[in-house]
Amino acid sequence: MALLQISRLSKEYLGGTKALTDVNFSVAEGEFVSIIGPSGAGKSTLLRCINRMVDASEGEISFDNINVSNINKKNLRLLRRRIGMIFQHYNLVNRLSVIENVLHGRLGYKSSIKGVMGVYTEEEKQRAFEILNKLGLKEQAYKRCDQLSGGQKQRVGIARALIQDPKLVLCDEPIASLDPNASKIIMDHLKNINKEMGITCIFNLHQVDVAMKYSDRIIGINNGQIKYDGPPEALSRDMIYSIYGTEAGELITD
Amino acid sequence: MVKNEGLDIFAVRRRQFFIAGLIIAAITIVSTAITQYDPVKGITSVPKALWWMFRNFYPNANAFTRLPNILSKLHETFFLAVASTTTAAVLAFFFGLMGSKTTKVNDAMCKISRLVASVFRNIPDAVWAMIFLFSFGQNVLTGFFALFFVTFGVLARAFIETIDEASHASVEALQATGASYFQIVFQAVIPSSIPQVISWILYMIETNIRGATLIGILTGTGIGHLFLLYYRSLNYNTASLVVIAIIITVFVIEFISNYVRRLIL
Numbered sequence: 001m002a003l004l005q006i007s008r009l010s011k012e013y014l015g016g017t018k019a020l021t022d023v024n025f026s027v028a029e030g031e032f033v034s035i036i037g038p039s040g041a042g043k044s045t046l047l048r049c050i051n052r053m054v055d056a057s058e059g060e061i062s063f064d065n066i067n068v069s070n071i072n073k074k075n076l077r078l079l080r081r082r083i084g085m086i087f088q089h090y091n092l093v094n095r096l097s098v099i100e101n102v103l104h105g106r107l108g109y110k111s112s113i114k115g116v117m118g119v120y121t122e123e124e125k126q127r128a129f130e131i132l133n134k135l136g137l138k139e140q141a142y143k144r145c146d147q148l149s150g151g152q153k154q155r156v157g158i159a160r161a162l163i164q165d166p167k168l169v170l171c172d173e174p175i176a177s178l179d180p181n182a183s184k185i186i187m188d189h190l191k192n193i194n195k196e197m198g199i200t201c202i203f204n205l206h207q208v209d210v211a212m213k214y215s216d217r218i219i220g221i222n223n224g225q226i227k228y229d230g231p232p233e234a235l236s237r238d239m240i241y242s243i244y245g246t247e248a249g250e251l252i253t254d
Numbered sequence: 255m256v257k258n259e260g261l262d263i264f265a266v267r268r269r270q271f272f273i274a275g276l277i278i279a280a281i282t283i284v285s286t287a288i289t290q291y292d293p294v295k296g297i298t299s300v301p302k303a304l305w306w307m308f309r310n311f312y313p314n315a316n317a318f319t320r321l322p323n324i325l326s327k328l329h330e331t332f333f334l335a336v337a338s339t340t341t342a343a344v345l346a347f348f349f350g351l352m353g354s355k356t357t358k359v360n361d362a363m364c365k366i367s368r369l370v371a372s373v374f375r376n377i378p379d380a381v382w383a384m385i386f387l388f389s390f391g392q393n394v395l396t397g398f399f400a401l402f403f404v405t406f407g408v409l410a411r412a413f414i415e416t417i418d419e420a421s422h423a424s425v426e427a428l429q430a431t432g433a434s435y436f437q438i439v440f441q442a443v444i445p446s447s448i449p450q451v452i453s454w455i456l457y458m459i460e461t462n463i464r465g466a467t468l469i470g471i472l473t474g475t476g477i478g479h480l481f482l483l484y485y486r487s488l489n490y491n492t493a494s495l496v497v498i499a500i501i502i503t504v505f506v507i508e509f510i511s512n513y514v515r516r517l518i519l
Binding site: 051053076077078079080081083084085087089090091092093094095096104105107108109110112115116117118157160161164 | 421423424426427428429430431432433434436437439440441442445446448449
């Protein structure tokens with residue numbers, strides 16, 4: 001049984017922009033899937049439909065046998081806490097410390113009042129330190145996030161997602177704002193999480209070479225439609241051309 | 255062809271500039287004519303005014319015997335400004351949350367709170383004071399509410415923008431973790447926007463000290479009223495001491511709030 005099943009998914013924004021048209025695919029538990037495609041192809045929208053940060057116009061999404069599409073507010077909270085999300089711009093609360101940002105990942109498990117006051121249990125704090133240690137951020141735990149480098153910030157973002165104990169992590173352009181060195185560190189960490197902890201990862205990526213190197217499977221979208229769905233080895237040069245449009249394809253594969 | 259188009263744009267710019275200048279000149283001439291204001295007389299009377307101030311408008315020994323009274327009124331005005339600003343800020347923050355695109359509860363509430371803030375902001379405090387004169391009479395309460403409503407309007411607007419700017423990204427992230435609305439407000443919105451919020455509150459306290467002085471003339475309270483009393487009774491020396499006291503207070507507050515801003519930002 002697939003962890004994530006997407007069928008006939010379409011999204012039309014107010015004003016008539018068609019972001020996604022009839023998207024179908026499923027993801028098995030433990031997969032490491034990259035979604036590639038040109039800017040504006042609908043990659044971000046697709047990712048955000050999965051945890052309902054964006055409401056789909058049509059189609060069905062089921063995650064772990066729960067129908068995501070018509071779920072009430074309370075159950076949406078329960079769903080989201082099992083899906084971690086990592087962002088291009090890290091989306092941390094920059095004025096708070098690293099450890100506070102990591103613990104934000106536990107808010108979905110807390111009563112509103114405890115979350116408001118920022119009361120976390122001893123186990124949660126210990127777990128946060130374990131995760132930070134694993135990501136090589138132990139020394140930074142009490143620093144404010146605005147003192148960190150981009151790569152370190154993204155690792156805090158990963159830690160925040162991991163402390164949710166997620167079954168699935170959605171990564172929206174996780175390395176688009178990072179230098180090659182930091183990008184490699186982030187990708188290696190994510191691959192580790194996938195291999196060691198068995199957490200399913202779905203990526204939006206701009207870099208085709210990175211997608212080819214790390215993923216078990218690549219989904220190519222153009223203009224809101226799936227053009228390719230298969231293993232990286234089978235992704236031909238011609239296919240990349242058709243995903244990105246010929247002119248851009250030549251630049252990327254050089 | 256390209257060159258011609260380029261020239262054309264510059265010609266259009268020059269014409270626009272010329273027409274704008276013409277309109278401004280026309281407005282100035284018409285309004286001076288209507289108000290019978292003579293610019294030459296206006297400018298030449300400045301030295302005379304300065305000379306008059308130099309002879310009459312300075313505190314003398316007698317004025318300083320009134321200092322305790324002046325300081326007590328100054329306290330009253332200062333605390334009126336602070337109290338009206340801080341209470342208005344609490345209400346404004348709530349409206350800021352409702353009106354912000356990031357933290358709105360629904361579209362209707364968002365529009366309504368923006369509209370309410372806009373109405374309160376655009377009616378000046380002096381007009382509010384006049385309105386409340388009917389309800390409360392010449393009273394501190396009138397001044398308080400006049401300042402409260404304008405401050406509320408200005409701060410609500412400022413907070414809407416602050417919240418959108420400072421916390422959009424982190425709010426998205428916390429929503430994605432399954433955090434509840436109030437958890438998001440306290441864990442992301444407030445920590446991200448607090449420096450700008452405090453900065454705005456300090457700015458409004460400064461503004462309201464000046465505003466409270468003027469409104470005091472209307473409502474017959476505080477330092478503004480005291481100034482009017484001395485001025486009307488031709489006690490220019492004491493009136494000047496009132497002015498100096500106000501100026502010093504405003505500068506001190508400005509200095510303190512700049513210092514606080516540097517610390518928090």
